[in-house]
Amino acid sequence: MVLDVNRQAPREPKYYQVKRHLLQLIDTLPPGSLVPTERVLTVELGTSRTTVRQALSELVGEGRLVRRQGSGTYVAEPKIAWLLHMTSFTEQAAAAGYSASTQLLDAVRERASDDIAARLAIKPGAAVYCIERLRLADGTPMAVETSYLSAARFPGLIGHVRKTSSLYQVLADVYDTKPVNADETIETAAASPREAELLNTDTGSPMLVLGRHSFDAEGEPIEWVHSWYRGDRYVFVAKLAAGH
Amino acid sequence: MVLDVNRQAPREPKYYQVKRHLLQLIDTLPPGSLVPTERVLTVELGTSRTTVRQALSELVGEGRLVRRQGSGTYVAEPKIAWLLHMTSFTEQAAAAGYSASTQLLDAVRERASDDIAARLAIKPGAAVYCIERLRLADGTPMAVETSYLSAARFPGLIGHVRKTSSLYQVLADVYDTKPVNADETIETAAASPREAELLNTDTGSPMLVLGRHSFDAEGEPIEWVHSWYRGDRYVFVAKLAAGH
């Protein structure tokens, strides 16, 4: 009978050795530098291209490297900090020193799924507006934002949104409604082909998904939004104080 | 001369078709259900095991599936919401209905890197305490937390921390210091083998990294902490109000 000493130690995968090697290299190079090609690393490190690519993919996902097909792999710029608070995208961007713009991708009326219905406090199957927008900062795509609002509560919303780019402006001017509270959720996900295309990244790359569930002064839900940010590009920042 | 119509359309990768197929399947099954094995999916969908595994890996990373080596792949439980606010881990856990515990992994005195020094407003190379702890909720590991504090400002800290599990308690009782403000950062990363082992997950799986930079009433930095949570298990929740 063999006694199994240190079973618990999960040995380091080979691809992780490659990753550590690359991390060391990256730390010595300025952003924009070219790193060795996949095929060169394959022979240098005595491993397969698949293994090298796994290490590279993780580093790309963490925002340390950028790959450009046909060209090469480069050291990435540091991530951009994005402050979370209760204002519009435009104000947030301005506070961070960017000029924000918005591109309306889609605005349709559809039936609420069970999940959406519950969040908007309406019946499943009731009409909702689904508004999809691309947020840009200094012209580069930053986030894909999808908003859901009750069609019964905001009749004709789509027409207004097509004319005025700011949804919050429309809510205030036309419907006299203003969000005063919100629950925000933050989680990770992988980019779908659609988001990847819009945000100019790869399908499956890690994303930060910000959900916002906002309420008016009476506590009624106004909208449910989720915004997809590239996880390799952005860090969310929240400022907290002890008294809540 | 061939005119390149719709160059922009990046066709859907094959693995993503597999992923969508699996998502449809998952939506019909309760948590804990067994999904078909990798080899079965390989023949059912007419693809290679590598491609099937890529789809599965993304779904595992998004918390939709759980893989158990030697056993099979199962539909995962929904993610757990974790409220962000300016209290201790223990209080946070209690508010969410968990009984929290902490395991001290390591507590050493070391020299501050440039980054740490800047955050703690001390000189690079000055002594800092590095305290690594495993946070558990109802006995299951939840996060790996690494704190950095100035050794000059909190002499003998390690000894106190070894006796009292709560760092904030020690800061209040022994050093009469209390954090009143904090900047929190949230970003994505991939698990290192060490974190993966401690959190009982796989190397490279997506993580949510919460950074906390806290300050006392005078605006002096007290500590710099980063906590690694499993991105497939947790959603962070922040409550915001309009008046900031």
Add this chain to the structure above:
DNA sequence: GTATCAGAGTTGTCTAGTCCATTTGCATCG
């Protein structure tokens, strides 16, 4: 009955290779 063990089945890791899409630089042509 109970414990043990072998084997089948599963996921985990890695390899070596093919073919495609895109970029880039160079040679060629006008």
Add this chain to the structure above:
DNA sequence: CGATGCAAATGGACTAGACAACTCTGATAC
């Protein structure tokens, strides 16, 4: 001189398969 086209080099997607590590079940031994 400029534009064009070609070829090399690069990353992107996928395949088929080997072997390892682990789990579970059923047959067997006691």
